[in-house]
Amino acid sequence: MSLFNDTAQLLAQKTLDLRTERHKLLSSNVANLDTPGYQAEDLVFENSLVAALEAETPGPLKVTDERHLDGNDAPLLDTVEGQRIRSATPFADFDGNTVDLDKEMAKMAENQLMYNASIRMLSHQFRMLKTAISETK
Template sequence: MSLFNDTFTSLQGALDYSAAKNKALSNNIANVDTPGYKAEGVAFKDILAKEASFQTKTTHAGHINFSGEAGQSYTTYKKHDSSYHPNGNNVDIDKEMNELAQNQIQYQALVERMNGKFQSLQSVLKGGG
C-alpha cells in the first residue's frame, strides 16, 4: 500500500521538470555575454522518456518514440547553428526572461497544488477537524 497516490508522483515529476528548466534558463541568462555559448533548453520528451515506466508502440512515422536510456540528461542544446550576437552566442535575453517568468509561475502553481494535497492529508490524519 502506498501512502501517496499517483497525484503526488505526477506533481513531483512536474516539479522536477520545472526545476530542470529553471536551471537551464538561469544558465542561459548568466551566459548571455559569453562568447560562443549556445543556449540550453529542457525537452519534455527527454523527461517523459526518462520517467516513463510503460512500453510504447509507434504505428506512424510521425509518432514520438519514447524509448530512452536511463540516466540521460534533462538538458539538451537547442539552435546549434544560430547566432544572435557577433561573438557566436545565441542567447535571446528577452525570450529567456519570458520563459523564466512563465516557468516560475508554473512552479509556484505546482508547489501550491502539492501544498493543498498535503493539507488534505493532514486534515484526514487529524480526523477532519
C-alpha cells in the same frame, strides 16, 4: 494505490525537480549573455512525463522477498529525465552567442509560474491528507 505513492503526488514532485533543473539551465543562459560563442540551451520534459503517465507497464522493481512491495502500481515517473536541447534561434549575435535575453526571461517567468502551480498542487494534496488524518481522531 498507496497513500504515499500517489501518482499525482509523484508527478508534482518530479515536475518540481525538472522545473528546478530547467531554471538552472535558463539562469546559466542569462549568465552567459555576453560569453562569445555560447549556445543557449533549454530543457524539455513535458512529453516524457505524459508518456510515463500513459505507460501501462509497471516500474522496474524486482521482488526478492515475499514481504517486499510488488511495485505493480509504481509509475515510471522516477525514470523521466529532461532532454537538453539548443534553443531555437534564427540567428546568433556577431560573436556567435545565441542567448536572447527577452526570450530567456519569458521562459524563466513561464517556468516559475508552472513551478508555483506544482507547489500549490502538492500543498493541496498534503492539506487533504492532513485533514483526513485529523478528522479520524
